[in-house]
Amino acid sequence: MxxxxxxxxxxxxxxxxxxxxxxxxxxxxxxxxxxxxxxxxxxxxxxxxxxxxxxxxxxxxxxxxxxxxxxxxxxxxxxxxxxxxxxxxxxxxxxxxxxxxxxxxxxxxxxxxxxxxxxxxxxxxxxxxxxxxxxxxxxxxxxxxxxxxxxxxxxxxxxxxxxxxxxxxxxxxxxxxxxxxxxxxxxxxxxxxxxxxxxxxxxxxxxxxxxxxxxxxxxxxxxxxxxxxxxxxxxxxxxxxxxxxxxxxxxxxxxxxxxxxxxxxxxxxxxxxxxxxxxxxxxxxxxxxxxxxxxxxxxxxxxxxxxxxxxxxxxxxxxxxxxxxxxxxxxxxxxxTNDVAILPSGKKSPGLTFYYVTKSIIEDDGNVKEFIIKQTKLDSFEIEYVSENELNSEQIKKIGDAIAIYLEPNLNFTFTRKNVLERTNRGKLKQFKSYL
CATH class of the missing domain: 3.40.50.12780 (ANL, N-terminal domain)
Incomplete structure (x- = not known):
């Protein structure tokens, strides 16, 4: 050969x-x-x-x-x-x-x-x-x-x-x-x-x-x-x-x-x-x-x-x-190092902790294929996801509860269902991104 x-x-x-x-x-x-x-x-x-x-x-x-x-x-x-x-x-x-x-x-x-x-x-x-x-x-x-x-x-x-x-x-x-x-x-x-x-x-x-x-x-x-x-x-x-x-x-x-x-x-x-x-x-x-x-x-x-x-x-x-x-x-x-969530209490948490906690709940039933988390304000996060069916209020509550335990309470989440997630021009998926 x-x-x-x-x-x-x-x-x-x-x-x-x-x-x-x-x-x-x-x-x-x-x-x-x-x-x-x-x-x-x-x-x-x-x-x-x-x-x-x-x-x-x-x-x-x-x-x-x-x-x-x-x-x-x-x-x-x-x-x-x-x-x-x-x-x-x-x-x-x-x-x-x-x-x-x-x-x-x-x-x-x-x-x-x-x-x-x-x-x-x-x-x-x-x-x-x-x-x-x-x-x-x-x-x-x-x-x-x-x-x-x-x-x-x-x-x-x-x-x-x-x-x-x-x-x-x-x-x-x-x-x-x-x-x-x-x-x-x-x-x-x-x-x-x-x-x-x-x-x-x-x-x-x-x-x-x-x-x-x-x-x-x-x-x-x-x-x-x-x-x-x-x-x-x-x-x-x-x-x-x-x-x-x-x-x-x-x-x-x-x-x-x-x-x-x-x-x-x-x-x-x-x-x-x-x-x-x-x-x-x-x-x-x-x-x-x-x-x-x-x-x-x-x-x-x-x-x-x-x-x-x-x-x-x-x-x-x-x-x-x-x-x-x-x-x-x-x-x-x-x-x-730059993927860190800074929370209202002053606590810092690696963005991946956030991602991981959400992942453990969101992927339970195989409905959600993939998702990303964006931090838009100190207390506000957007979760964009691709799924067969829209997330229901019970699943959303579960995510909120888990994050309150692992990170801290009173954080606000918006969930947006997408057909496809935005990847970098090379095709990488950025799992967590802070806009602060």
Whole structure:
């Protein structure tokens, strides 16, 4: 079998062979060797950007920083400058990999990776998917993602899908008629795995549940399902396992960095310690002990084109107590720092708590397919939902009662039934959004 995927990467200037070799060496380091590797890499990337990146130099303010902890924390706002002002010398626009973040955190921006660091990202993806018997050169992917709607963007994406052995199921319309068409494709195509946005894949599983179908029975080639970009709740994971009949793997990544954490075959959410250095910090940017929640701050150890050094990604998480530098385990991802509901009493609650409490009631009888929550005022929330039947007053009262217990009483809710929920231009569903 010709390695079309690897060849395409090489033709685009990404040295995948060298990247795979280096990744392999990093994985096989002993604990002591890894500690030395990490120390050297951190020093090397900071020194490189101090020497070659005027933007990073300005951020440091020209002072000599002795300790890692004294380096500034980068955030998306810092990075909202024209790309030309952020690129390192020797890495012009023509020589780097360019992309832009989805803007799901509210601040999209364009970023660059040098070709080698992007090849390492692919090597890391290839290795991790390989844990589950998936080979990008051979395996056929059912891809649940958005797609550009302009003619050229659409054609380009379809060509990329063809070269990458993927069949795309666009997620902008997930009505029963469309899901039925998806299902027919699984009967005729030999898919090896599903990959895509959690919310869309969960909706497909709910449709299968309603029809009493297990996907593996009609598509026996299926080996696994990988969900990304949105929270995977435990009950949804159980539903997916039941309706698909294959392992469900949860990944957490950021386009500007790499895969950040990926569920390993033991079911642990293993952090990528080969190309990234992940810290969990408190409000004052001090490291917190394992087992304690804090903001996730990430350093890209190889990207020379664009500095991502102590970069605050905008998420809150907890590293497991059993984490080691070489094998950190993400115990819990709590969600976006900017998705917080601020309540009249002054209490702050992660938007996902809100979402979760509502979810446990609203989805009881399988009537509501999906929903989002918007906070419009301190005490006012709008819930938009897609369902077979309108919610009745009893269900609405139940939601109010549960929220009064978990969060606080006297909050106002309006419920709007919709045919389809608004997704981002990439097809992500933003489960909670505050307009305060």
């Amino acid at each position: 010709i390695s079309l995927f690897d060849i395409t990467l090489r033709l685009n200037g990404f040295p995948i062979k060298e990247a795979k070799t280096e990744l392999n060496q990093i994985i096989n380091l002993s604990e002591e060797e890894y500690a030395v590797f990490l120390q050297n890499k951190k020093k090397e990337i900071v020194d490189f950007h101090l020497k070659n990146n005027p933007f990073y130099n300005e951020l440091i303010g020209g002072k000599i920083v002795e300790k890692w902890e004294d380096l500034p924390i980068l955030n998306k706002q810092n990075l909202q400058k024209p790309l030309s002002e952020r690129l390192s010398e020797g890495y012009p626009v023509k020589k780097v990999y360019l992309n832009k973040t989805s803007g799901s955190s509210g601040t999209p921006f364009v970023f660059a990776k040098d070709k080698y660091s992007h090849a390492l990202t692919w090597a890391s993806n290839i290795m991790r998917f390989g844990w589950f018997g998936i080979d990008f050169n051979k395996s056929y992917q059912a891809r649940f993602y958005g797609i550009p709607m302009d003619f050229i963007g659409y054609r380009k994406e379809r060509l990329k899908d063809f070269l990458s052995r993927r069949f795309r199921f666009p997620v902008f319309d997930l009505s029963d008629e469309v899901l039925e068409k998806f299902l027919q494709k699984f009967k005729t195509k030999k898919f090896d795995y599903l990959n895509g946005y959690t919310s869309s894949i969960v909706l497909f599983a709910k449709y299968l549940e309603k029809k009493n179908i297990v996907l593996k029975e009609i598509c026996p080639t299926l080996k696994a399902c990988f969900v990304t970009s949105e929270m995977l709740f435990e009950l949804d994971k159980i539903l997916l396992e039941r309706q698909f009949g294959v392992p469900i793997i949860n990944e957490y990544g950021a386009s500007e960095l790499d895969l950040i954490a990926f569920q390993n075959p033991k079911g642990e959410w293993q952090v990528n310690a080969e190309t990234l250095f992940v810290e969990i910090l408190d409000e004052n940017n001090n490291p917190v002990p394992h087992g304690t929640e804090g903001k996730i701050v990430i350093t890209s150890l190889f990207n020379k084109a664009n500095p991502f050094i102590r970069y605050e990604i905008g998420d809150i998480g907890i590293l497991d107590e059993k984490s080691t530098p070489q094998k950190p385990i993400l115990k819990k991802l709590i969600g976006r």
